[in-house]
Amino acid sequence: MSLTDRGAEVSGFDRSAAMIEIARRHLRDADLRVHDLAEPLPWKDQTFDIVVASLVLHYLPNWSDPLTEFHRVLAPRGRLLVSVNHPGAFPIVHPDLAYFGVTEYTEDYEFDGKSVDLTFFHRPLSAMARSFAEAGFGIVGIHEPPADPDTPAEVLPPGLKPGGEFIGFLFFDLQAR
Numbered sequence: 001m002s003l004t005d006r007g008a009e010v011s012g013f014d015r016s017a018a019m020i021e022i023a024r025r026h027l028r029d030a031d032l033r034v035h036d037l038a039e040p041l042p043w044k045d046q047t048f049d050i051v052v053a054s055l056v057l058h059y060l061p062n063w064s065d066p067l068t069e070f071h072r073v074l075a076p077r078g079r080l081l082v083s084v085n086h087p088g089a090f091p092i093v094h095p096d097l098a099y100f101g102v103t104e105y106t107e108d109y110e111f112d113g114k115s116v117d118l119t120f121f122h123r124p125l126s127a128m129a130r131s132f133a134e135a136g137f138g139i140v141g142i143h144e145p146p147a148d149p150d151t152p153a154e155v156l157p158p159g160l161k162p163g164g165e166f167i168g169f170l171f172f173d174l175q176a177r
């Protein structure tokens with residue numbers, strides 16, 4: 001069930017026009033824009049009760065500016081929900097790369113039969129916590145959710161079952177101080 005189905009007034013953005021087009025098909029009443037998170041957000045101070053940054057921050061080398069912007073557009077004591085690639089998986093998948101420090105890395109994925117390189121910026125857990133604190137957020141909770149039990153098994157990676165636990169993504173529940 002989407003946030004709009006639950007009665008929320010939703011605004012959203014992605015720097016990809018194609019992703020915004022897909023989002024528009026699902027969320028007809030939402031204010032959806034093409035925008036780059038590396039730029040200041042196009043909303044006034046204290047516009048939102050909740051900001052959700054789903055699987056995007058790990059593409060940015062700088063977290064300070066976007067987190068400061070999230071804090072600016074949130075109401076006092078507003079919540080920021082962040083999900084990122086789990087930093088604990090990084091040394092398992094890339095034992096040759098530096099865990100401590102912001103480390104750029106590229107992985108090859110296949111989408112619709114096409115090979116695509118995706119570039120990420122790993123950062124250790126301590127650096128994530130420091131960035132949240134510096135931007136004015138307190139950590140309410142950290143979650144490592146299992147795969148959704150309703151996910152069809154054929155779309156999950158080998159070895160992962162619907163409802164199964166895995167070190168894939170890390171979720172932060174944050175509150176503006």
Ligand SMILES: C[S@@+](CC[C@H](N)C(=O)[O-])C[C@H]1O[C@@H](n2cnc3c(N)ncnc32)[C@H](O)[C@@H]1O
Nearest residue numbers: 013014015016019035036037038054055056059
């Ligand atoms: C893994 S997808 C997640 C999509 C969606 N947020 C979700 O959770 O289903 C990562 C998305 O981040 C977007 N993205 C990457 N860098 C971005 C940036 N600097 N500003 C805005 N969007 C960005 C990509 O275009 C892509 O749609």
